[in-house]
Amino acid sequence: MSLDKVTVAKRYSKALFELLDSQDQLDASFEELKQLRKVFQDNPQLGTALTDNSLAPAKREALVKPLLDATTGTVHNLIHMVYDYGRMDAMVEIIDQFQALYDTKNATVYADVTSAVALDDSQLDQLKAGYAKRVGAKQVVLSSKVDADIIGGVIIKSEGTIYDGSIKTKINRVRQALLG
Amino acid sequence: MSIKAEEISALIKQQLANYQDEISVEETGTVTYVGDGIARAHGLENALSGELLEFDNGVYGMVQNLESNDVGIVILGDFTKITEGDTVKRTGRIMEVPVGDALIGRVVNSLGQPVDGKGEIKTDKTRPIERKAPGVMERKSVFEPLQTGMKAIDSLVPIGRGQRELIIGDRKTGKTTVAIDTIINQKDQNMICVYVAIGQKESTVRSSVETLRKYGAMDYTIVVTAGPSEPAPLLYIAPYAGAAMGEEFMFNGKHVLIVYDDLSKQADAYRELSLILRRPPGREAYPGDIFYTHSRLLERAAKLSDDLGGGSMTALPIIETKAGDVSAYIPTNVISITDGQIFLDSDSFYSGVRPAIDAGTSVSRVGGDAQVKAMKKVAGTLRLDLASYHELESFAQFGSDLDEATQAKLNRGARTVEVLKQGLHSPLSVSKQVLILYALTHGFLDKIELDDIAKFESGLFDSFDASHADLLKEIDTTGQLPDTDKMDAAVSEFAQTFQPAEAAAKE
Numbered sequence: 014m015s016l017d018k019v020t021v022a023k024r025y026s027k028a029l030f031e032l033l034d035s036q037d038q039l040d041a042s043f044e045e046l047k048q049l050r051k052v053f054q055d056n057p058q059l060g061t062a063l064t065d066n067s068l069a070p071a072k073r074e075a076l077v078k079p080l081l082d083a084t085t086g087t088v089h090n091l092i093h094m095v096y097d098y099g100r101m102d103a104m105v106e107i108i109d110q111f112q113a114l115y116d117t118k119n120a121t122v123y124a125d126v127t128s129a130v131a132l133d134d135s136q137l138d139q140l141k142a143g144y145a146k147r148v149g150a151k152q153v154v155l156s157s158k159v160d161a162d163i164i165g166g167v168i169i170k171s172e173g174t175i176y177d178g179s180i181k182t183k184i185n186r187v188r189q190a191l192l193g
Numbered sequence: 194m195s196i197k198a199e200e201i202s203a204l205i206k207q208q209l210a211n212y213q214d215e216i217s218v219e220e221t222g223t224v225t226y227v228g229d230g231i232a233r234a235h236g237l238e239n240a241l242s243g244e245l246l247e248f249d250n251g252v253y254g255m256v257q258n259l260e261s262n263d264v265g266i267v268i269l270g271d272f273t274k275i276t277e278g279d280t281v282k283r284t285g286r287i288m289e290v291p292v293g294d295a296l297i298g299r300v301v302n303s304l305g306q307p308v309d310g311k312g313e314i315k316t317d318k319t320r321p322i323e324r325k326a327p328g329v330m331e332r333k334s335v336f337e338p339l340q341t342g343m344k345a346i347d348s349l350v351p352i353g354r355g356q357r358e359l360i361i362g363d364r365k366t367g368k369t370t371v372a373i374d375t376i377i378n379q380k381d382q383n384m385i386c387v388y389v390a391i392g393q394k395e396s397t398v399r400s401s402v403e404t405l406r407k408y409g410a411m412d413y414t415i416v417v418t419a420g421p422s423e424p425a426p427l428l429y430i431a432p433y434a435g436a437a438m439g440e441e442f443m444f445n446g447k448h449v450l451i452v453y454d455d456l457s458k459q460a461d462a463y464r465e466l467s468l469i470l471r472r473p474p475g476r477e478a479y480p481g482d483i484f485y486t487h488s489r490l491l492e493r494a495a496k497l498s499d500d501l502g503g504g505s506m507t508a509l510p511i512i513e514t515k516a517g518d519v520s521a522y523i524p525t526n527v528i529s530i531t532d533g534q535i536f537l538d539s540d541s542f543y544s545g546v547r548p549a550i551d552a553g554t555s556v557s558r559v560g561g562d563a564q565v566k567a568m569k570k571v572a573g574t575l576r577l578d579l580a581s582y583h584e585l586e587s588f589a590q591f592g593s594d595l596d597e598a599t600q601a602k603l604n605r606g607a608r609t610v611e612v613l614k615q616g617l618h619s620p621l622s623v624s625k626q627v628l629i630l631y632a633l634t635h636g637f638l639d640k641i642e643l644d645d646i647a648k649f650e651s652g653l654f655d656s657f658d659a660s661h662a663d664l665l666k667e668i669d670t671t672g673q674l675p676d677t678d679k680m681d682a683a684v685s686e687f688a689q690t691f692q693p694a695e696a697a698a699k700e
Contacts, residue, residue: 019262170221173221178217
């Protein structure tokens with residue numbers, strides 16, 4: 014059975030992460046990887062084209078060349094290896110998984126905040142501090158969204174967990190308690 | 194007494210200061226695949242196997258597969274409104290169904306929700322559907338009889354309370370009828386019955402329920418139904434839900450009879466969802482744990498020790514065979530799990546022997562200890578009689594010159610087969626069963642024409658009800674056979690006045 018992309022990506026990213034960590038090049042390479050991911054995300058066909066055997070090898074190499082030229086060191090080698098093993102279509106996942114490992118190391122947490130009214134910067138900072146304390150993170154990156162449907166309060170979504178402090182949910186709970 | 198406003202406001206202030214808004218924290222995952230009654234979700238990293246999950250639209254699911262990147266979920270309800278990208282929440286609970294007295298007389302689905310249109314079920318008790326079966330020290334040997342009311346079963350394959358007796362046979366051989374008649378006979382026997390219909394046509398379930406209602410059996414029966422139009426997971430969990438409902442009564446010291454009709458369809462449903470969950474298929478494409486699926490279910494039938502109240506749960510699983518093939522995978526599995534089987538034969542069914550029980554292949558491994566003494570006495574030689582009759586029957590077709598002993602054996606055998614026939618939904622009490630078998634084994638029927646046996650039987654019962662009720666009562670209360678002289682006298686008294694049908698017609 015062929016492995017799915019996530020399983021493949023986890024293996025490559027773990028190796029990459031451990032290598033970069035031992036070379037102390039995590040931060041520099043991460044910036045490079047982010048750029049690389051942007052290239053793949055901007056050109057969605059790129060990944061499939063590079064693993065497509067019906068495309069002539071020469072043409073494929075021509076496509077990889079600019080990527081190889083633009084990068085150096087370990088990231089350069091990574092592209093080489095991933096290309097040789099025909100896993101270019103999993104590149105975005107590899108970098109995603111790498112980011113997950115990178116964030117765990119730096120205790121960075123990403124969260125989506127939904128509120129009924131737009132929050133100002135000081136409120137967001139308060140929220141960040143409170144949330145960081147709660148989950149034990151050093152750094153919190155918030156992306157906020159406004160949804161009037163929740164009436165009031167805040168909902169924070171992060172890494173498979175929902176912290177729901179919205180008025181809407183509370184009303185629903187009261188309703189359930191009364192009717193149930 | 195004066196109200197001190199200051200004190201009160203101080204108290205309120207203190208409470209307000211401590212008032213903390215509770216926020217709900219939920220672990221969620223994202224649906225990445227949905228179809229055929231199952232879903233896969235990313236996230237949910239702490240989910241437990243068997244845990245209930247809630248989808249966005251309020252439908253519940255159960256965790257079945259925990260894999261490295263995602264979890265496989267069976268959806269217990271309508272899956273058409275779940276889409277890719279939906280969130281799915283952990284509930285932290287495992288699958289439970291409502292249990293208790295309020296369920297008696299009701300028809301419910303596998304989740305314990307009523308489907309008979311008689312309003313909600315008022316009970317606050319629930320039990321998890323999966324439970325480890327009682328262990329060695331919690332059990333006791335089976336010793337009390339469970340009367341099915343069928344002569345052929347109570348005499349040849351007696352069932353004890355707490356036993357697991359398989360009913361097996363081809364389609365249309367009366368498997369369900371045996372089970373339904375057994376339920377009907379539990380009236381006033383201090384029994385609670387659970388009838389689990391798995392993959393049965395809704396119309397069949399409807400008519401079974403009507404039959405039970407007509408004979409007053411719904412007063413002590415719970416019907417759990419998972420129809421063929423329900424998603425496979427509901428068919429799969431139905432017997433476990435029924436077992437949970439039965440266990441509640443068993444652990445309260447009551448006696449329970451549970452019928453699983455039928456486990457071959459449950460196995461098919463489990464095969465379906467296992468294949469969609471991409472578990473490797475084994476023999477006949479059933480998953481590797483299909484044996485465990487049935488063994489852990491049937492192991493929950495038990496006779497509890499006195500410390501635990503002495504309750505019992507008797508299980509009557511039903512298995513449908515294809516063209517009499519008992520060596521297929523599921524039949525052999527369940528035969529080896531149960532304490533015996535009642536084999537229904539389609540040939541005898543179509544030749545008019547109903548219930549079509551095959552005495553040769555039907556056995557009960559533990560029921561003998563539970564049989565009433567009187568029954569044991571009169572039925573002792575029955576199995577041998579039948580076996581030698583069937584052997585001689587085929588042999589005797591070749592020649593007409595038979596010695597007297599063989600003739601007598603054939604004669605007795607034909608009458609035995611005739612006596613063991615019984616009408617639909619007409620269970621008999623033990624005493625009457627003993628009575629007719631007594632008449633048979635003591636030779637009172639040897640001179641009666643085969644066609645007259647049924648008439649003789651009903652006449653004999655009427656005569657005993659009218660003038661020898663004390664003898665019947667003695668069997669019922671003591672379980673012993675009354676004095677043979679008295680019995681002989683009473684039976685021959687009736688035999689002398691008996692008018693065969695032909696003679697009656699001539700007059």
